[in-house]
Amino acid sequence: MSDSVGYGLEGLLRDLAPQALGALLRRYGQAQFDACEDAVQEALLAAATQWPAEGVPENPRGWLVTVAGRRLVDAVRSEAARRRREDALAVATPQAALLSAAADAPSVSDRDDSLELLFLCCHPELSAPSRIALTLRAVGGLGTGQIAAAFLVPEATMAQRISRAKQTVRTAGLPAVTPSERLAEVRQVLYLIFNEGYTASGGEDLTAPALSGEAIRLTRLLLRLVPDDAETAGLLALMLLTDARRPARTGAGGELVPLAEQDRSLWLEPLILEGTSLLSDTLPLGRVGPYQLQAAIAAVHDEAPESGSTDWPQILVLYDLLARFGENPFVTLNRSVALAMVEGPAAGLAALAPLAADKRMSRHHRLMATRAHLLELLGDPTAAATYRDAARHATSAPERRHLTARARRLENP
Template identity: 65%
Template sequence: MSGGHLEDLLRDLAPQVLGLLVRRHGQFDAAEDAVQEALLAAAVQWPRQGVPDNPRAWLLTVATRRLADEWRSERARRNREAALAAREPAYAPAVDEQSPAGDDTLALLFLCCHPALARSAQVALTLRAVGGLTTAQIARAYLVPEATMSQRIRRAKQRIEAAGARFTMPAPGDRDERLRAVLQVLYLIFNEGYTASSGPDLHRADLTTEAIRLARLVHRLLPDDGEVTGLLALMLLTDAHRAARTGPAGELVPLAEQDRDRWDHEAIGEGTALVTEALTWSPPGPYQLQAAIAAVHAEAPSAGRTDWRQILALYRLLARTAPSPMVTLNQAVAVAMVDGPRAGLALLAPLDDDDRTAGHHRLAAVRAHLLELAGEPERARAAYLAAARGTTSLPEQRYLELRAARLTGTDESRRLREPH
C-alpha cells in the first residue's frame, strides 16, 4: 500500500476507533492519546509488515492496550483494572466490528464542537481527534509552535470533561445547533487552507483536503441535510480554482484573470450537481446559497460572460437569510457589476462603522477595486496600500502592492512582479 493510501486509511479509521474507546471506557483525553499512539505504531509497522486483515480491530487492540498501560501506571490502577476486568473480560472484535461506526464518528464530531469550547479549540480538536492529524501537523498548518498547539488541545479536552460532556448524540432540540457548529468548524478549516491568513503561501492544501474529506464524511452520515450538502458543494466548487489561483512565481491570480482551463472541472461538476439537487428539496440555507453563487461563477465560460444579475439575486437572498458584514462586502462587488461601482461603494459605507469590518484589509481591498472601476486611481491606490498593510498573507500583500503600483504609472509594478 502506498504512503498516501495508508495515510487515508488511518485517517478514516481514527475517529471510528476513538469513538469505540470513548463509548466503552469514557475518558476522552486518555482515549485520544491512546489512539494517537496506535496510529503512530501502525504508520511504522504496516509499511514493513503489511496492513492486517482487520485494520480497525488491530488499531482498537493496540489503543486498548495502551489505555490499560496508562491506567496501570496511575495510583488507582487496582480499582481501574478491576472495573475494566468486570466490564470487559476479553476483547471481542466481532462485536466491535458490528458497532455503529458512523454514529460514533458523528458523536465524536459533536463532542469536539462542544459549546464549552472556543472556535479555535474546536478546530484544533476536530483536526486531531476526527482528522487524525498529529499535533505537529496541526501546529505547522496554523503556524504556531507545537507546544502551543499541544497545550490548546489539552485544555480543550479538559474543558470537555469539566463540562460533563457525554459521548452521546445531542438531544433533538440541540442537534441542529450543534450540527451548525460542526459545519462552521469545517468551513473555518477549509477557509484557512484556501487562503492562508498568514505566511508565505496562498494555500495550504493539507487543510483544504482534510476539510473536504471531513465534509464528505458528514454528508455520508447525513445525506438528507441540505446545509451539509451545500457545504460540501461549496468546498468542491471553491477548491476547483486552486490550480489557477497562483502564477509561476506563486503570485495571486484573481478570479477574473484565471485560466479557466486549469480549473478542476470534475469537482465543478460534482459540486454543481450536489447544490442543484439539494435546492430542489431543501429550504435554501447559507451554505447552499454560497455554493449556488460559486456554481454560477463556475458555469461562466469567461469572466466577461458571468451572470452577475443572478449572482446579485443570490447575494440578496443570502443577506436576508444570514446577514453579515462579509456577505455585504461580497454583495457590493455584485452590485457594482450590475448597477455600477458607485452603487457598490455606497453599499460599503456602513461597514466602516461595523467593528467586525472597520479596518479589515478585505474591506479596503474591495473598496480599492471599486474605486479603480470608478476611475479614481489616487483613492484606489491609497486603499490598495491600506489593504496591503492590513494583511499578514504575503501573496495577498504582494498582489495588493502590485495593484497600487500599477496605478502610479511607475516601474514599481515590475519589481513587485519579480519572485520574492
C-alpha cells in the same frame, strides 16, 4: 511497508489523526478525551519520525491507533498520570480493563470514527462557538492560531475556549441525540475546515488541499447519513464548485491568481458538474438555505466561460437573499463587489462603509483589499496605499505578496 507517502506525510497524518482519536474514544470512552488526544499526538510524532525512514505501514491507521493506545496505557501506569486520571478512568472503564485491553492489542477495525467524533465535539452542553472550535481542533487538525483566525478572535481567547470545551466533553455525560439536532453545528464546522484549506489563514502556502479534501470527504459521509437534508447537499455543492477552481488559483511560483485572471480551462469540470447536479436536485425542494445560496453564487461564477460574461446581476440578487439569513460581515463584503460590478465601484464602496465600524472587520486585510480594488477601479490615487495597508495585515504570505504587487503596479505604471 509502503515505499511512499502518497500526497505527503503531513496530509496523510492530518487525515488519520481524527480517525485515530475517534477509535480511541470509542474504545476507552469520552472521559478520556484529553488523555486520548495526548496519546494520538504522541503517536503522530512517532510516525513523523519513523515513517520517512522506515516507510509508511500497510495499515497506517491501525499503526497509529495501536501506538496511541500503548502511549495511553504507559501514561496510566505512571504514578503522576494515575493521580490525574484515576477518577476519570474509573468512570469510563476500570483501569485494569483498560490495561488489559491494550496489553492484548485488539485488532483495529476499518471503521472510520470521524463522523462520530464530529458529533461528540458538537456536545449539547457546549456553546456553538466552542463546538466548532473543538471540532476544528480534534477533527480538522487545525492549530489554535488558525481557528482563532477563522473566528476573528485573539489566539489566547481561542485557546481558553478549546480548553473549556475539552473539560466539558471529559466530564459531562453525552445524552442520546439524533444527528439532526447537531447538523447545523457540524455543517458550520465542515464549512470552516474547507475554507481554511481553500485559503489558509497563515503560512507560505495559499491552500492546504488535504484539509479541504477532508472537509469534502466528511461532508459526503454526512450527506449519506442525512440524504434528504437540502442544506448538507448545498454545502457539498458549494465545496465542489469552489474547489473546482483550485488548479487555477496559483501560478507556477505559487502566487495568488485572482478569480478574474484565472485560466478557466484549468477548472475541474467533473467537480462543477457534480456540484451543479446537487443544486439542481435540492433547489426545487423549496427549503433554500445559506449554503445552497452560496453554492448557487459559486455555480454562476463557474458557468461563465470568461470573467467578462459573469452574470453579476444574478449574483447580486443571490447575495441579497443570503443577507436575509442574518448579519454576516463577509456576505456584506462580497455583496459590495457584486454591487460594484452592477452599479459601479462608488456604490460598492458605499456598501462597504458600515464594516468600518465592525470590530471584527475594521482592520481585516480582506476589507482593506476590497476597498483598495474598488478605489483602483475608480482611479483613486489612494488605492496603492490601501493595498499596502492590506498587505501589512495579511497573515498569509501569498496574499501579502499579491497585495504588495498590486500596490507596486499602481505606483509604477
